[in-house]
Amino acid sequence: MTTNILISELRKNQPRFRGLESGHRACLGCGEALIARLVTEAAGPDVMVANATGCLEIFTTPWPESAWRVPWVHSLFENTGAVAAGMEAALKAQGKSTKVLAFGGDGGTFDIGFQALSGMLERGHNVLYVCFDNEAYMNTGIQRSSSTPHAAMTTTSPPGKMRMGKRHLKKDIVSIVAAHHIPYAATSSVAYPSDIRKKVRRAMAIEGPTFLQVHSPCPLGWGYEGDQSIAVARLAVQTGLFPIIELERGELASVMPLREVLPVSDYLRTQQRFRHLFVDDLRAREELEHIQALADHNIEIYNLRGVGLDAFDSEGMDTVRRGGGRWA
Amino acid sequence: MLEALEGSQAVAKAVALCRPQVIAAYPITPQTHIVENISKLVADGKLQCEFISVESEFSAASVVLGAALAGSRAYTASASQGILLMGEVLFNIAGMRVPIVMTCANRAVSSPLSIWNDQQDSMAVRDAGWIQLYCSDNQEAVDSTIQAFRIAERSELPVMVCMDGFTLTHTMEGIEIPTQQQVDAFLPPYKFSRSLVPNNPISLGTLVSPEFFSEARYSHHKALLNAEAEIVSADRDWAALTGRRCGGLLSVEGPEQSKVAILTIGSVLGTLREALRELPSGQPVKLISLRSFRPFPVDALKVACKGLDDVIVLERAFSPGSGGIVGLEVLGALSELANPPRVHNFAAGLGGRDIPLEILPKLLAVLSDPGDGRFRVIDVDLSKLPVEDR
Ligand SMILES: Cc1ncc(C[n+]2csc(CCOP(=O)(O)OP(=O)(O)O)c2C)c(N)n1
Ligand code: SF4
Ligand SMILES: [Mg+2]
Numbered sequence: 001m002t003t004n005i006l007i008s009e010l011r012k013n014q015p016r017f018r019g020l021e022s023g024h025r026a027c028l029g030c031g032e033a034l035i036a037r038l039v040t041e042a043a044g045p046d047v048m049v050a051n052a053t054g055c056l057e058i059f060t061t062p063w064p065e066s067a068w069r070v071p072w073v074h075s076l077f078e079n080t081g082a083v084a085a086g087m088e089a090a091l092k093a094q095g096k097s098t099k100v101l102a103f104g105g106d107g108g109t110f111d112i113g114f115q116a117l118s119g120m121l122e123r124g125h126n127v128l129y130v131c132f133d134n135e136a137y138m139n140t141g142i143q144r145s146s147s148t149p150h151a152a153m154t155t156t157s158p159p160g161k162m163r164m165g166k167r168h169l170k171k172d173i174v175s176i177v178a179a180h181h182i183p184y185a186a187t188s189s190v191a192y193p194s195d196i197r198k199k200v201r202r203a204m205a206i207e208g209p210t211f212l213q214v215h216s217p218c219p220l221g222w223g224y225e226g227d228q229s230i231a232v233a234r235l236a237v238q239t240g241l242f243p244i245i246e247l248e249r250g251e252l253a254s255v256m257p258l259r260e261v262l263p264v265s266d267y268l269r270t271q272q273r274f275r276h277l278f279v280d281d282l283r284a285r286e287e288l289e290h291i292q293a294l295a296d297h298n299i300e301i302y303n304l305r306g307v308g309l310d311a312f313d314s315e316g317m318d319t320v321r322r323g324g325g326r327w328a
Numbered sequence: 329m330l331e332a333l334e335g336s337q338a339v340a341k342a343v344a345l346c347r348p349q350v351i352a353a354y355p356i357t358p359q360t361h362i363v364e365n366i367s368k369l370v371a372d373g374k375l376q377c378e379f380i381s382v383e384s385e386f387s388a389a390s391v392v393l394g395a396a397l398a399g400s401r402a403y404t405a406s407a408s409q410g411i412l413l414m415g416e417v418l419f420n421i422a423g424m425r426v427p428i429v430m431t432c433a434n435r436a437v438s439s440p441l442s443i444w445n446d447q448q449d450s451m452a453v454r455d456a457g458w459i460q461l462y463c464s465d466n467q468e469a470v471d472s473t474i475q476a477f478r479i480a481e482r483s484e485l486p487v488m489v490c491m492d493g494f495t496l497t498h499t500m501e502g503i504e505i506p507t508q509q510q511v512d513a514f515l516p517p518y519k520f521s522r523s524l525v526p527n528n529p530i531s532l533g534t535l536v537s538p539e540f541f542s543e544a545r546y547s548h549h550k551a552l553l554n555a556e557a558e559i560v561s562a563d564r565d566w567a568a569l570t571g572r573r574c575g576g577l578l579s580v581e582g583p584e585q586s587k588v589a590i591l592t593i594g595s596v597l598g599t600l601r602e603a604l605r606e607l608p609s610g611q612p613v614k615l616i617s618l619r620s621f622r623p624f625p626v627d628a629l630k631v632a633c634k635g636l637d638d639v640i641v642l643e644r645a646f647s648p649g650s651g652g653i654v655g656l657e658v659l660g661a662l663s664e665l666a667n668p669p670r671v672h673n674f675a676a677g678l679g680g681r682d683i684p685l686e687i688l689p690k691l692l693a694v695l696s697d698p699g700d701g702r703f704r705v706i707d708v709d710l711s712k713l714p715v716e717d718r
Contacts (some may be wrong), residue, residue, distance in 0.1 A: 018548035048524045050394060058535055066531035074533035075420055083380065086350060086394025087524070089378040091480055093349035098526055100398075116390065119383035213588050250709035291551070 017045050017069075024067035025059040029226025031190045031216035031233065032132045038193055039130055039214075040070055042200035049101045050084040052108030055139045055172055055218075056132055063167065078112035080104045081120035084127045092126075102129040107137045108145035109213075110130045110173050121180040126204045129208045131173065132219040142221040143213035146171040149241070150294065151287045152273045154221075159276040164287050169294075174213050178247040182209045186246040186274045189215040191233035192317050195244065195256065215242045223272020235267035238314050240295035243302045257306030261299065261314040266293045330504055335466040335496040336361030338503045339405075339431055342473040344375040345511040346429075348403040349518070350395035352380040352388040356410040357443045358431055358493035359433040363405055382554035385410035389430075396426045397532065399525070401477065401518035407493055408435035409483075411449040415456070415691075418486075422457030423548060424533055427520060428487075431473065434594065434644075435493040436679040443563060445493040445678020449593060451645040451653050455549055458711055459487040459555055460622040461574075464597040466491075466501045468574045473617075474506065474576065475562040478515050482562075483555040490621075492595040494680070500538070552623045561619050563675065575617060576623035580632045582614035589614035589639040590691060591653055591670075593621060596676075596683055603688035611692065617664035626661040636669040640691050642706075646675045651703030673703040681707060 005013075012230045019040020040047070048071040051057045057074045057208055060067040075083045084102035091098050102120075104113055108148040109131040120127060136326040137143040138232070142155040149170045157166035183206045188196045196214060203210035217233045219226040236242040241264060244256035258316055265288060268274040277284045277291075299305055306313045333341070339362050343351070349573055351370075351456060365622040369375040378395075382388045383649040385406050406414060411432055421428055430684070436442040463469040469491045491497060523529060543637045545616035560576045567573040574648060582604070590600055590613060597617045604613055615631050616639075618625075633639055639662065641655040650656070655673030662668045673696045677683040690706060710718045 046526050048398065048526065050346050061531050061534035063534045063536045063540055066534060069529055071526060071529045072531045073394075073524060074531075075390060075393055075417055075424075079386060079393075082387035082390030083394035083397075085387070086352065086391035086396075087384075087398040088394075089350045089352075089380055089391065090395040090398035090400035090402070093395075094398075115383060116387050119387050122383070123380065143344060148528065264541045 017041060019043065019045070019047070019068065019070045020060065021067045021069060022289060025062065026055070027220050027226060029219045029229040030059070030135060031053070031218060031229055033059070035132055035190050035196065035214045035216055036060070038196045039101070039200050042197040043099065043128070043204055043305045044099060044152070045070065046097070047099045047101050048087060049103060050075065050080050050087060052080040052104035053139070054105035054108055054132070056105065058139055071076065075092060077108055079116050080108060081111055081116035082128065083130070085123065085125040088127050094148070100127045101215060102127055104129070104259065105138070105143045106133045106135060110146045110171050114187060116181065118283070121182050121211070124208055126207055126209070128200070128212065131211070131213045132216045133213050134216040136221050138218050138221045139203045147173065151277060151291060153276060155297055155322060162285045164283055165276060174211070174245070174247065177211045178250045179308070180209070181250045182211065182245070184248055185211040186214045187215070187242070189233050189237050189242060189244060190217065190245070191237060192231050192256070195317055196236055197248070221273070223275070224270050224312050228270065232267070232270050235270060238262045239264045239267045240289070240299040240304055244302055245302055252302070255302045255304055257310055257313040258299070258304045259306045259310065259313045262303060264288070264295045330502045332500055333503045333505070334361065334498060334500050335469055335491065335497065335688070337365050338466055338475055338493070338505065340369060340471050342470040343403055344369050345508055346474055346477045346515055347401065347507065348377050349380045349400035350380065350392060350402045350542060351404065352391035352395070352402070353404050354382055354385045354406065354410060355389050356407050358435055358445070358497045359405045359407045359410070359431065362431060362433065368470040372390065373382060385413045386417060389414040389421065390447050392428050393417060393421050393426060396520065397427050397524050397638030399518070399520060399523040402428050403430070405431040406432065407433040408449045411453060412437060415453060418456040418458060421486050425482055425548065425551065426486060429473065429476045429480055430486065430488050433490050433493045434490050434572065442679035445495055447490065447492070447680045448645040450488060450490045451669040454622060454653070457552065458622060459483070459485050459552065459559070459561070459620070460488065461489050461619055462594045462621060463491045464495065464595055464617050466496050466499065467503055467572065469496055469502055471566060471570070471574050472570055474511055474515065475566055478562050480560045481520070482517060482541070483551060483558045483574070484521070485555055490594065490676060495595045504570070504572065505557055505581060506570055510636060514566060514569055514602055523567065547668050555708065556620070556623050568632045575619045577620040577621065577628045579617045579631060580614055583612035586614040586671045588612070588640070588692070588695065589616050589636050589638070590631060590640045590642060591616040591640050591654070591658060593618045593620060595640060596644070597681050600686060603685040606685065616687070618708045621654070624657055625660070629661045630665055633669055638672065638695055639669045640672045640674065640694060642674050642676060642691060644677050646705070647702065655703060659682065670698065670701070672698065672701070672704040675703070676706040678705070691718050
């Protein structure tokens, strides 16, 4: 017997665990909200979360409301690694196996919370740390962080007569984290949901510190329309600017190959934060060349260029575009 | 059983008797002996707990916060620069109303750098929303540490047990260490009403709009005021069990008919006690030892000072550009009395400067020559300063 059922009904009836509910106050198309949902869904209900100050914290928990269905605590901006470490130590003392997750923005991870993170990694706490990398301090109104890409415009790295946006390079956080020789460190992107799920599941199974840096497009901070988030995030991967890699005990273990490498301008052009690079100006042309060189360097050191068709490459990997029906 | 122990060693034993499950700390003089002793107890298998040697005091405070939220009894200890580095977390712990116990081995704050004792560190964080108990000797440090866990867990507030660095932490005394049975009878296993558990997920530390913020702050204030009762009852119950008390909110000693009292906070009490014993008879003086600085025991203080003509407040820290910290609060509290005593306010013993017995006549001299009545640092040698700074 067959029954007709609406897709929306089906979704409602699906007994799938959700760690983050709808109704939160993220901007339309926010990468962080989607990543948080994917990560908690893959991690399952036997977790507790320590969340750094930042957009994710703010938009999910305006008192007296909360969008979380997992035990969740926000303490401060820069101590998430340490709070998570304390939670893990307590669970260990009590003989419980609940996994501790730590969530931080790029600011809370690369910059101000870096010391607490490093301590947590060095001491080997059994915590999965997820960095929501939207490449600036979004919560305070788009200021540069050490994750902001070279030449990007933020409110504290504005272009002008003397400057072409951010002067410095994006910090290579995953390598720095991996240099702690933790069991598992990886990058992922919200453009590849099943890659996120796979990596979360992998990290959940590991006893020890694990780290996942997820590229998290931000329509407000990057300057594009909210319905373009996935497309923009995909371009970051397809151009080689955001390599998707896995590192085990500090060594490169796998990469997501690029079936077709696109020029960086395809990615940069989609966003207002790079608009000063698309004027007829020598400095702008030089910066574009510089950014292309950065992408080329990534492709070379990580050997990103794919060879032929691969179900797990940048085009074959399950994406919203291909599997839209499944994840809608 | 009476044991000859260094203050730090005794506190470490007291902490262990409380069966903490998570301890996190970072070394700083004069707190180091406490955490070293605890580490040894853990290494020898005498204390079963997760001991986390963190990379900073900021993380020490954050680790114990996470641990207490995840359902474990947690302890840390620090001093001076460490307390200030913890500053942001201290406010956060208290605002979330998480029961944690910390020992502050009181030390001066840089600059100028000093590793020696005063109480500028704990005084600097007096507004963090923690209960603060000050110890006048090492027996009190032991007993207050054990009481602190009960007070913290019953009132759902963090407690800072303040003991003077070196004067107490590094001094040997004969100390009565309670038995495990006594402590177990006094302190039930840790239970926190807002623990994080997967089958009952709650969100803590959320963003609060102006619509709710005043209420949150008010309820925190109220919780601290209400904690007075827990501090008193913990001391009373502990006395019933061990025969020893720490003075509840404050303690008063000396002749009933005294018209003068000296109010102190911390270990200087011992010095004054001895100095008074040697004082030629004639001047009856009471000694008031303030144990609870937060909550500030206004009512108990009013009772203690009723009928006095003069209260001399001697403290080991001050607020530059204003004056005494304890003194100002005493003045405020006593102003509620119908005939308030005069309050004279001195700081002494800063950055480890010795407070000798001869301080007593200097303090009492204020009775015949009150000067302008303003706060004074009592033991400044102006000849050491350039003329323009005198
Ligand atoms: C000690 C401290 N300094 C500054 C701030 C202000 N602040 C709050 S969130 C934030 C930026 C967050 O950036 P990020 O970690 O990248 O998260 P995002 O908002 O981008 O998700 C800043 C600067 C703070 N809360 N605490
Ligand atoms: S500013 Fe960016 S990161 Fe923050 S909620 Fe909006 S889209 Fe998300
Ligand atoms: Mg950010």
